[in-house]
Amino acid sequence: MATSFIPRAVFPNQLNLPRSYYLGHHASGLSKMKSMLSSIDLIIECRDYRVPLTSRNPLFEGSLAGRERLVVYTKRDLGSKDRPADRERESIIKGWHAPAPILFSNHKSKKDVTTILNYAKDYAAYNHSLTGSRMLVVGMPNVGKSSLLNALRMAGVNRGKAAFTGAQPGITRKIASGVKIIDPDPETDQEGVYLVDTPGVFVPFVPDAEAMLKLALCGSVKDTIIAPTTLADYLLFHINKNNPKLYQEYAPPTNEISTLLDAICRKTGRLGKGGVPDIEAAALWMIQRWRQGNLGTFMLDDVEKDGLEKKMREEVGLSLSQAKKAKKEAQRVRTKLRVAEGV
Numbered sequence: 001m002a003t004s005f006i007p008r009a010v011f012p013n014q015l016n017l018p019r020s021y022y023l024g025h026h027a028s029g030l031s032k033m034k035s036m037l038s039s040i041d042l043i044i045e046c047r048d049y050r051v052p053l054t055s056r057n058p059l060f061e062g063s064l065a066g067r068e069r070l071v072v073y074t075k076r077d078l079g080s081k082d083r084p085a086d087r088e089r090e091s092i093i094k095g096w097h098a099p100a101p102i103l104f105s106n107h108k109s110k111k112d113v114t115t116i117l118n119y120a121k122d123y124a125a126y127n128h129s130l131t132g133s134r135m136l137v138v139g140m141p142n143v144g145k146s147s148l149l150n151a152l153r154m155a156g157v158n159r160g161k162a163a164f165t166g167a168q169p170g171i172t173r174k175i176a177s178g179v180k181i182i183d184p185d186p187e188t189d190q191e192g193v194y195l196v197d198t199p200g201v202f203v204p205f206v207p208d209a210e211a212m213l214k215l216a217l218c219g220s221v222k223d224t225i226i227a228p229t230t231l232a233d234y235l236l237f238h239i240n241k242n243n244p245k246l247y248q249e250y251a252p253p254t255n256e257i258s259t260l261l262d263a264i265c266r267k268t269g270r271l272g273k274g275g276v277p278d279i280e281a282a283a284l285w286m287i288q289r290w291r292q293g294n295l296g297t298f299m300l301d302d303v304e305k306d307g308l309e310k311k312m313r314e315e316v317g318l319s320l321s322q323a324k325k326a327k328k329e330a331q332r333v334r335t336k337l338r339v340a341e342g343v
């Protein structure tokens, strides 16, 4: 009789993992956002649905305090299939923020985009401004800020893309001028609503190596920063917890990433000189498939009732030694990026 497969209960600690990705344009973007606050009516903070806790950036709490905020959990289609357990998790997430409202979004869902648009419209009408409402879209790199802005613009004023989007972080590097998403309406005396896109801002230091793996897997960190095989292994750890059948066309359930990547290479023809499997290419391919929603739809963070409270407690006071580590780490990452990009 075949023995039943037991997935790993914990992922081995990655002691040498970089723990920062805080780049020059993150710091300058944040400082510009701060200086613009007086002209902003509402902050729309995007967090990634798959990592609702890990994609929260405490820098926004301090720097953007004093302005009302709407949290939008983006990329819902990649973390939920509207199963009862998904809806239960969403009600827990709503509970974290209550009484403040939050919204979930898939940028391709008309319903989700219309809900956010209506929120912006109502907010602007309620806080009537003579010059029109300006809303700042903020969030970690690659969470889908520009995609949301484009979707809102299309739904609201039927205009095409105003912001570049892309699968790697760092596509938006500068704060642009406001983009109209709702036309002024002279009949109701309603002014227009404008969205301001901002560069994604990473946290200065990620104290927990697993959080860094989650952020990298979701695309907040460039793929040259963490070895693709390590990331693919972390993905395999989660896939196995959810459903090891997700990769059954390549291999039977396994906890060995090398076994799965080797099988992927052979089945998809990712072979180098002399038929040697190109393990790194297979790892990148596996990660991309998950990011596109083709290798399971699940969250990486555990969602518990006191999850946000716990996270906020952990964040209180980045100690001095951590701040020093953060500086060193940021330097290490910048050097790694320069080498990877041949600059």
Ligand SMILES: Nc1nc2c(ncn2[C@@H]2O[C@H](COP(=O)(O)OP(=O)(O)OP(=O)(O)O)[C@@H](O)[C@H]2O)c(=O)[nH]1
Binding pocket: 074, 075, 076, 077, 078, 105, 106, 107, 108, 139, 140, 141, 142, 143, 144, 145, 146, 147, 148, 164, 165, 166, 167, 168, 169, 170, 171, 172, 173, 198, 199, 200, 201, 292, 293
């Ligand atoms: N499946 C899915 N993909 C999304 C969604 N929103 C954004 N994306 C994809 O995520 C990637 C990043 O989107 P962007 O809109 O460029 O993200 P950003 O936050 O503006 O990125 P930065 O410029 O790095 O700060 C792109 O490949 C988008 O197509 C979503 O709701 N669902």
